Amino acid sequence: xxxEVDIKKTLHSGERRFELAAAFSSRDDLTVxxxxxxxxxxxxxxxxxxxxxxEQGRITVGGEALFDEQHxxxxxxxxxxVGYLFQDYALFPHLTVRENIGYPLKNGWHFSxxxxxRAEVAEIMASFEISxxxxxxxxxxxxxxxxxxALARAMIKKPAILLLDEPFSALDSMLRxxxxxxxxxxxxxxxxxxxxxxxxxxxVEVFGDTLVVFANGKVEEISSRKEFAAPEDGxxxxxxxxxxxxxxxxxxxxxxxxxASVD
Amino acid sequence: MPDxxxxxxxxxxxxxxxxxxxxxxxxxxWLTARFTFWGRDFLDAFLTLPLVMPPTVLGYYLIVxxxxxxxxxxxxxxxxxxxxxxxxxxxxxAATVVSFPLLFKSARAAFEGVAAEYEQAARILGxxxxxxxxxxxxxxxxxxxxxxxxxxxxxAMGDFGATLMVAGNIEGKTQxxxxxxxxxxxxxxxxxxxxxxxIMSVVCxxxxxxxxxxxxxxxxxx
Numbered sequence: 001x002x003x004e005v006d007i008k009k010t011l012h013s014g015e016r017r018f019e020l021a022a023a024f025s026s027r028d029d030l031t032v033x034x035x036x037x038x039x040x041x042x043x044x045x046x047x048x049x050x051x052x053x054x055e056q057g058r059i060t061v062g063g064e065a066l067f068d069e070q071h072x073x074x075x076x077x078x079x080x081x082v083g084y085l086f087q088d089y090a091l092f093p094h095l096t097v098r099e100n101i102g103y104p105l106k107n108g109w110h111f112s113x114x115x116x117x118r119a120e121v122a123e124i125m126a127s128f129e130i131s132x133x134x135x136x137x138x139x140x141x142x143x144x145x146x147x148x149x150a151l152a153r154a155m156i157k158k159p160a161i162l163l164l165d166e167p168f169s170a171l172d173s174m175l176r177x178x179x180x181x182x183x184x185x186x187x188x189x190x191x192x193x194x195x196x197x198x199x200x201x202x203x204v205e206v207f208g209d210t211l212v213v214f215a216n217g218k219v220e221e222i223s224s225r226k227e228f229a230a231p232e233d234g235x236x237x238x239x240x241x242x243x244x245x246x247x248x249x250x251x252x253x254x255x256x257x258x259x260a261s262v263d
Numbered sequence: 264m265p266d267x268x269x270x271x272x273x274x275x276x277x278x279x280x281x282x283x284x285x286x287x288x289x290x291x292x293w294l295t296a297r298f299t300f301w302g303r304d305f306l307d308a309f310l311t312l313p314l315v316m317p318p319t320v321l322g323y324y325l326i327v328x329x330x331x332x333x334x335x336x337x338x339x340x341x342x343x344x345x346x347x348x349x350x351x352x353x354x355x356x357a358a359t360v361v362s363f364p365l366l367f368k369s370a371r372a373a374f375e376g377v378a379a380e381y382e383q384a385a386r387i388l389g390x391x392x393x394x395x396x397x398x399x400x401x402x403x404x405x406x407x408x409x410x411x412x413x414x415x416x417x418x419a420m421g422d423f424g425a426t427l428m429v430a431g432n433i434e435g436k437t438q439x440x441x442x443x444x445x446x447x448x449x450x451x452x453x454x455x456x457x458x459x460x461x462i463m464s465v466v467c468x469x470x471x472x473x474x475x476x477x478x479x480x481x482x483x484x485x
Contacts, residue, residue, distance in 0.1 A: 051383050077386040090384040094402045103398075104388040157389070 002027050003161065003195065007047055007057035007067070020044065020054075020217040028209035028224065029193040034201075035214030041197045044214070045163045048195070049084045050077035061161050083159030083192070087166045089150040091138035097149050098134040101125060104157045120156065127189070128152045143171045147179055155190055162187075164196045168203065180206050265455040268435055269443035270462060276351060276426075276439060277419040280358035284366045284415050289408065292370030293396070307371075314364040321360055322428020329356060329429070347429070354430035354437050361422045362415035369411025373404035410477045417470045420463070 006023040020040040033041045046052045048059055050066065053074060059067040061082070066075050091100050098121055105117040113121065125131045128148045138146060147167070154162060167183065168176040184206065187194050196207045204211055213221040295307055313321055329336040331346050339345050347353040377400050385399045401408075423441040430437040432446070440459050447456035 049387055051386070076391075077383070078389045078391060080387075082387065084384070084387045086380055086384060088380075090378075090380045092381055092384070092399065092403075103385070153388070 002060070002062060003031065003048075003193070004058070004060045005044065005048065007044070007054035007059060009043060009047065009052065009054040011043070018217060022214070022217070022219055023057075024212045024219045024222050026195075026210040026212070029187065030207045030209040031193070031195045031212065032204050032208040032210070033195065033197045033212045033214060034199065034204055034208070035220075036199055039214040040217040041214045042165060045084075045165060045195060045197055048161075049082050049163055050075060050080050064160075081157075081160045083154035083157075083162040085147075085150055085154055085162065085164040085167050088170055089138075089146045091141075091146060091150055091153075093138050095137075096134065097130060097136050097138070097141070098125070100138070100149060101153045101156060103153060124152045124156050144175050144179060147171070148182075151183070151186060155186065155192070158190065159192060162192045162194050164194060166197055166199070168198075168200065176202075183207075265452075265458050267458075269438050269440045270459065272351060272354075272438065273420050273440040276354045276358050277416050279355045280362055280419040281366075281412060281416045283355070283359045284363045284419070285408075285412055288363055288366030288411070288415070289370050292367050293374055293400070296371050296374035310367050311364045313360050314368075318361060318422060318424025318426075319428055322357060322425040325357060325360065325425065325429050329353075349431045349433060349437060351430065351437055354426045354439060357425035357429040358419035358422050361425050362419040365418055366411045366415040369414065370404070370408050373407025373411070374400065376407065377403045406477050410474045413470045413474045413477075417467050420466065 002025065004025040007020070009020045011018040011020070018038075018040070020043050022040060022044050033044065035041045043052060047054050048061070048066070054067065054069070056069050057067070058065065058069065061080075065071070065073050066080050066082075067073060092103065095103065101124060102113050102117060102121045105120065106113055122131070125134060128151065130145060130148050130152065133141065133145060133149070138149070141149065147170075164183075168179055171179060180203070183194070186192075194207060196203055198204065198207075209225045211221075211223050211225075212219055213223075291306075291310055295303055326333065326348070328334050329339075329347050331337065331340050331348060336346065336348075339347070347356055381399050381403065382395050385395045390398065420439075421441055422439075423445070426437075426439060427442065432438050432442045434446075438446070440463055444456050444459050444463075447453070447459065
């Protein structure tokens with residue numbers, strides 16, 4: 001999967017002005033966009049998903065242009081075939097888990113799902129181990145359950161790419177580790193490339209086959225895991241991302257590389 | 264048994280007035296809640312005006328616009344031979360205008376309370392704007408809309424000044440309950456006055472209690 005982004009966008013709020021000028025590309029199926037809050041990384045994936053329209057530039061996923069200012073291409077969000085996991089999941093509070101997951105299948109005006117769609121929802125719920133929650137409302141779910149439901153909903157239409165906005169920030173640290181592993185497994189199962197936005201170095205370890213570092217609305221650095229295969233020399237990506245997490249690099253690196261070698 | 268014709272007329276007027284206020288109130292509320300445009304604050308203020316102006320002043324404005332020589336009224340009369348003055352439809356018009364701000368304000372707050380994220384999620388999941396509105400925005404704002412609708416209904420039932428200016432106080436034709444109470448007291452008919460007052464009070468208290476219940480549910484619920 002090839003993701004290419006080269007966009008410009010200016011935001012105004014009162015006297016303040018934020019300029020985003022982001023250009024990067026990734027060939028890997030695991031891409032991390034890393035940066036502090038306010039660095040423009042969220043704005044960038046919102047632009048990929050079609051939630052904000054850049055002023056200039058071009059966005060392509062797998063060779064298909066989703067946005068191209070010069071050629072007047074700007075696909076609406078509903079036609080981009082992109083999956084998106086919101087930071088706090090954005091599960092529809094008035095719908096049950098089953099209705100939430102079936103939501104993308106039911107785009108007409110009919111009130112209930114078609115039988116084949118019901119079967120599909122049941123199947124994906126089983127594979128995410130949330131079948132027992134089918135009739136629950138989002139407010140009744142725990143953090144990890146919400147994330148699984150949101151992932152099932154994002155994956156049911158088999159998106160070409162899955163964008164995740166700070167996917168683990170709402171979870172406690174134990175759960176965080178487990179959900180990272182689950183997400184890697186989902187990537188394997190569905191063969192969907194992931195783009196993860198984060199400011200957590202541990203996410204970089206696991207998902208950063210390609211690492212894009214954002215600062216002040218610009219791409220500061222792009223690196224690929226192949227290049228940072230020798231982290232001990234002190235000039236590698238890890239020292240830049242988390243100088244204080246050196247002590248755990250052994251175990252995490254083992255994990256990360258084990259995952260990377262699966263594909 | 265006192266004559267309850269004014270009560271039925273009041274219910275009919277309030278029903279149609281609330282219906283009209285709902286359609287326009289929801290449309291303007293959605294517009295002002297979702298879009299930032301030049302003159303939005305002015306539009307909001309203009310639409311809220313009936314809440315603070317004396318009803319007789321509103322009635323006067325309505326005559327200026329809808330009267331037989333009014334801007335819209337003269338056109339209506341010239342083309343269809345219709346006039347709203349001194350008809351129950353005129354009373355509907357007056358009640359619509361006085362109850363509109365209650366619906367508009369509640370609806371705007373309700374729409375603003377729907378997190379934009381839910382609408383964005385629906386778009387990414389394949390919805391067009393119309394589907395987003397009917398499948399996400401409207402259901403999530405439903406409690407607030409319903410509460411506003413009930414307040415508007417109560418207000419429409421109780422209007423005196425604007426209705427009197429536009430529709431007059433014609434017994435059996437445009438005399439609503441509020442006016443019948445006034446007439447009954449003037450004429451010393453306390454049986455009729457007490458009956459109407461009791462019924463109106465019970466209906467209004469019921470509506471307010473139900474509105475509060477809805478609002479509380481909205482806060483604590485899912």
